[in-house]
Amino acid sequence: DLRDQLINLFEQQSHAQHQKLWNNARITITAGPTREAIDPVRYISNHSSGKMGYALAAAAARTGAQVTLISGPVSLEPPAGVTLIAVETAEQMLAATEETAMDVFIGCAAVSDYRPAEVASQKIKKEQQQGAPSLSLIKNPDVLKTIATSKQPPFCIGFAAETNNLREHALAKLDAKKLKLIVANDVSDKTIGFNSEQNAVTVYWQDGKKAFSAQNKTSLAEALNQLFAEHFFNENK
């Protein structure tokens, strides 16, 4: 009947609009933590469930993007229609990212800033240790900055998880890493971020910002996905 026909028509149009949003743009998203080995059983890592990055990948894939998701170790199923590359360390994440052709890069992973200077090939026995041991660290490559400051950088979007001075730290990162957009969230608030289902963020760019109130990560990802596409096509029209 007419009602069904109208619903069908509406769904088709809605689907077509969704498809059009990214118009087959190639988007690479990093997600989850990295793990940096101390020895074969111990490692350094960061709190990150990967939920935000996976939700963004799903939203982008649903709206006509070709999505590559480069993910550290998480307990999530890869979203439909997304190419998943699984990595462990920051160096592996950078290598995988550099090998991927992209128009947009979204650095959502919680990359370890440091890794142990030396990795023991065998488990370090505590009985062998004298007194208080110390772990020498070295800086990891900055995946997002490396991509954003490359010769022909894609449109780069970063995330800033901060516990204090959110706005100041986010704007400093936007500038230092030559990003187009940065999504800042206050991880000292236990009700949002990290392993939570909910998140509230503020997105900053060179001459503006937009706040998103606390909501589930799927709905937030859809809103961010819209904003990212607007800014990307505004710059590339």
Added chain:
Amino acid sequence: DLRDQLINLFEQQSHAQHQKLWNNARITITAGPTREAIDPVRYISNHSSGKMGYALAAAAARTGAQVTLISGPVSLEPPAGVTLIAVETAEQMLAATEETAMDVFIGCAAVSDYRPAEVASQKIKKEQQQGAPSLSLIKNPDVLKTIATSKQPPFCIGFAAETNNLREHALAKLDAKKLKLIVANDVSDKTIGFNSEQNAVTVYWQDGKKAFSAQNKTSLAEALNQLFAEHFFNENK
């Protein structure tokens, strides 16, 4: 008919035998890794999916034990009929264990031997760091040894994940921690242990040992559960 009656009878007997195995003994099992904070976003941890400890808890609960499962952060559902206590750090795991009354203690968790000497209350900004930073560590309490060397220790069973000299390290642990049994596995073999579904172990005690070939963790847990009960009741008859 007769066939159904026989099947029913068999199932009832099987159920009753299962119930009898542990005869309501109180078993506490630790499982999973611990996480030791460096700052609000970074931590040190160990590879451990928690699968072995959770499978042991399920097997013991199915066979008439009262099971308390004290678990570090993992992505597993708690088994039916088990009391779950969720913890993050080694110190929390010890405190929870010491508060639990038990006849048998199975230390299956991959407890961090060390934790950072100081925990920063705010995220450490890498821009603030000069050169190669170093992380001072201090020893964590040894949960298993603390319980096994307490005044009236329960029947204590440990796990040894080793990358080399398996037998030697396992027997040294059995002795140093005053354990009744130790389950040793070679984690340098990538096909078993850690995040794998399969595991192969050798159980050592003061004057004997028993090897279990590679099999899935559920079936291995059932076999270990039998062996543990035999040794426990042999000592407590």
